[in-house]
Amino acid sequence: MPIRRLWADKMELLLGGAAVTALAYHRSSNSKDGRKASRKSGKKVTGKSVKDQALFNHRAIEARGWKQVLRDFVDDDVSASSYSDKERPDYQALLEAIEEGFGDVIVFYELSRQQRDLAVYVQIRDLCMKEGLYFWYVAEELYDLRVRADRLSLNNMAVQGEDFSHKLSADVKRGMYGAALEGKPHGKIRFGYRRLYDPDTGEFLDEVADDVTQNPVDADGNKLEPYTRAAIAHEVFTSLDQGIALNALEENFRRREIVSRNGNYLTRTTLREMALNQAYIGKRSFKGQIIADGVWGGLIEEEVFWSVNARLTDPKRKTTRPGSGKYFASYIGRCDCVRYISVELPREKMGWKVPVYRCPKCGWWIPVDELDSFIESVLIAWLSRDDVFELLDAVYTADSEDIAEARAEVKRLEAEKEKWLRDAAQEEVSAATVARFELDFNQKVKAAEARANVSTMPEPLNRLAGPNAAERWAAIEHMTVKREVLRELGGFTIRAEKYKDNVPLEERIEWGGLLSGNPDAHTHD
Structure with missing residues (x-):
């Protein structure tokens, strides 16, 4: 392990020549040159600032005859501000080298290349004092941490550096808001x-x-089928509006080899973030x-x-459902014992060689294909009725001339209300303030609904109903x-019967909601 030499003062260190061992640290945040190069070539370019620092530091070491030990410690494209959450691996390596006894200066x-955070400055200053590395060479000046005046000068530099960071952050935020x-x-x-x-010029147009x-x-x-990314973005929204799950959409796009500009697949998380981004309707948020x-045009109708x-933001929405997406009736239909039916795979010793729906309590079972086929025939027949739109209108409010704009306004207000209430709960806003807000928002929503007589009919029902169901x-x-x-449409309840008894499904199933023939029984599960 290296043994750090103890130098009496700055003069002795300056006269020490090759006996003095030096450590060099360089750091740079993003450079404009680096950003332009990244946009044009897609490659990360080392900022000029780090090269300049290295040249200056090496010349300073050589001019005094010192001997550099270890490699250069370099953190390029990394901020030293307290606002940055990026790690500085070489800065940590520098601290370890100090603890291990390397370097006299x-x-x-x-x-500011070292830090723009007072806490970080104090950390390295105290570490150097503890380990006996008393000399810092900064901006062509040599400082001895044991000397009060030198330490005061360094302290002032550190305060100014942190203040510059705060000012820069405030300026950036003002610029971003502007x-x-x-x-x-x-x-x-x-x-x-x-x-x-x-x-x-590289200026945005x-x-x-x-x-x-x-x-x-x-x-x-x-x-595979050609596509444009604008068309896929539109497909994301229309698919979600039709009730297609995020997981199913992700699988669909992956199968079609649809990727981002960086060549990445569109994950469920990415798709959800897209669907909640107001930029897609041409709005700028802060x-x-x-x-x-926004100065750009929206891709999606409001x-x-x-x-x-x-x-997607409905608190009642379940992000996962048992059996969802694969089997038609699992965890929708119920046995008359009130338990949901679920799917079990083939088990010959239990008596079934194909997937079956089964009540986990009563034990009865029925093949998946058989029950699915029956349910589909009932749904198609109901959706094909001559009076289907009258039945739907009895539950869902009829449209008006201004329906598109009105729907957008009501849904926007409802979404903003939910977000405001969630934020208010986190910030412990007073009950009186919440009450005033709810009263004001509810009045706006009611006024919008009254103006437009908004329809709440789900898109899948709207598309399917009619003679071509x-x-x-x-x-x-x-x-x-x-x-x-x-x-x-209401789901169903199925009476427990043994499969071998061949009781017709028409006699076993009791329909709920609209399928029951009673519009007043309609409920959302």
């Missing part, structure tokens, strides 16, 4: 859009729909609140967006849509 281009008020985009390019930049045709291929090199219209938003039902690709229709 540390060389920094300037103190840009938001002007409707300018911020952050990464959203899926479905592309940005146009001035080829000479516009954000437009990404209508560039993509030509995917599968793992075997076979060509800290979760819409504050301006009615669809707020419908999806309400669906059988054809439309056959065209449904996702089981989640079929399950939503069954659940929305």
Whole structure:
């Protein structure tokens, strides 16, 4: 283990020549050159600032005849601000080298390269005092931590560095808010859009729909259906509005080899974030609140967006359901003992060679295909009735001329109300304030509903009902849509009977909700 030499003072260190061992640390945040290079080539480029620091530090060490030990400690593209959550691996390595006894002096281009956080400055200063590394070379000046005046100078630099960080943060936030008020985009390019930049200056010009045709291929090199990312973004919203689950959508896109600009698949989490992003209706938000219209055009109709938003943020929504997405009636139908029926796979010793629905309490079972086929025939017949729209209108309010705009307004208000109430609960807002807010918001919602007479009919029912119900039902690709229709129309209860007794399903099943023939019995499960 190296033994650090104890130098009497700065003069002795400056005269020590090659006997003095030095450590060098360089750090840089993002550089403009680095950002431009990244946008054009997709590759990370080392900022010039680190190169300049290294050149200066090496020359300082050589000019005094010191001997650099270990490698350069470099953290490029990493902020030293207290606002940054990025790790600085080489800074941690520098601390370890100090603890292990390396170096008589540390060389920094300037103190802000080391840190812009007082707590970090105090940490390394105290560590150096403890380990006997008393000398810092900063901006062409040598400092001895044992000397009060030197320590005071370094302390002042550290305070100024942290103050600069706070000022910079405040300026950035003001700039971000100002840009938001002007409707300018911020952050990464959203899926479905592309940005146009001035080829000479790199200045942002516009954000437009990404209508560039993509030509995917599968793992075997076979060509798949072409697509544009703008069209896929639209498909995300329309699919979710139709009741298709996020997991099913993710699998669909993965099968079609639909990827982001970076070549990544669209995961369930990514799709959910997209569906809640107000930028897709051309709105600029700041800290979760819409504050301006964006300078770009929306890809999605507001009615669809707020419908999806309400669906995904509904506190009553279950993100997982037992058996959801795979089997039609599992955990929707009930046995008359009140237990939900579920699916069990083939078990010859139990008497069934195919998947069956089974009551876990009563033990009866029926093949999945048999019950599914019967339920589908009943649903299609009901959806094909001549009076189906009259029956639906008895439950769901009829549309008006201004329905699209009104639906969007009501759903937006409801979504904002839910978010405000959740935020208020976290911040412990007074009950009186909450009451005033709810009264005001409820009045706005009621006024919007009265103006538009909003329809609440789920999209799957709206699409399926009518004389072509059988054809439309056959065209449904996702089981989640079929399950939503069954659940929305009321579900069913099935009487416990032994399969071998051959009791007809017509006699065993009692329908609920609209399927029961009583509109007043309609409930949402």
